[in-house]
Amino acid sequence: MPLDVMGLFFFAYRDFVGDADALLERQGFGRAHHRVLYFVNLRPGMPVADLLDILKITKQSLARVLRQLVDHGYVEQKTGETDRRQRLLYATEKGRGLFETLSATQTSRIEAAIAALPPEGKRTVLRFFVGMVEPEDRGLLDRLKLTEEL
Amino acid sequence: MPLDVMGLFFFAYRDFVGDADALLERQGFGRAHHRVLYFVNLRPGMPVADLLDILKITKQSLARVLRQLVDHGYVEQKTGETDRRQRLLYATEKGRGLFETLSATQTSRIEAAIAALPPEGKRTVLRFFVGMVEPEDRGLLDRLKLTEEL
């Protein structure tokens, strides 16, 4: 059993998400808000249904978090042009600012970890991550343009 | 910003932990129980304090989960020999069995992802993970013998 991979995966993810926790708390937000901010910043104009597929949570859970982000002016919703039933999600200027603050420590941590690897290190790590994702979701990774370096 | 690493890290971890969720639910357990089972299987005889350091949760949170594991016969506690204040944690035969069941799908997922990488792939990934961990906790990784392949 690859016990070492399991364990180190746990520690790495623990410290990766831990970076933003203190900052989030000050805003009265949690990790769920951070995840929404990440995807809304990554692909502005994403419909609610896509976010539900990505986060794999229920719409009720998402609604609660999203409402707070909208109410506090971090995210705005616009009616879709081609399909007017959709609410397309956009980060506001304020939302982009918060996301960048939250990401600053994560970014340094990632860049330091990659800098210590051999030349092809980043590609290898990204390929590992893709390999860990459910095959049926790999197309989604492409659509989100997360696999462009591969 | 290494947005791709952030996103793929999220998806990979989501599907990694998701593997065990269905199985855990049948036992009435959750991810917290799984994490305890992992570390108790990895290093039998671990004192409670070490587990608290690792999981970075409060003793009250751990106590709840640990109590259920002990009550259902998956984990047993023995008084430390050198320091009789300590309660050393051991997985029972039943606990080892459950852990192996929970790990089966995670193991295949990890092995498949690594098999698709170049020869040095596993080492690169492990080194990345270590690089993501807080420097002050890297000694802990060594003590847990999670860095032996590096």
Next chain:
DNA sequence: AATAAATGTCAACAAGGCTGACATAAATTT
């Protein structure tokens, strides 16, 4: 006109984090 889809909302519940306060036994320090 009927149905389906995208979204929102209300209500109730559970897991698993948290804090604070207090208790006990064993080790260590004074």
Next chain:
DNA sequence: AAATTTATGTCAGCCTTGTTGACATTTATT
């Protein structure tokens, strides 16, 4: 020997973020 510290446990209550089920609204599709 006494005082203090350490390792652990426990009670009580709170918060975030997940869950299910039911129902409403608007817009698209059939």
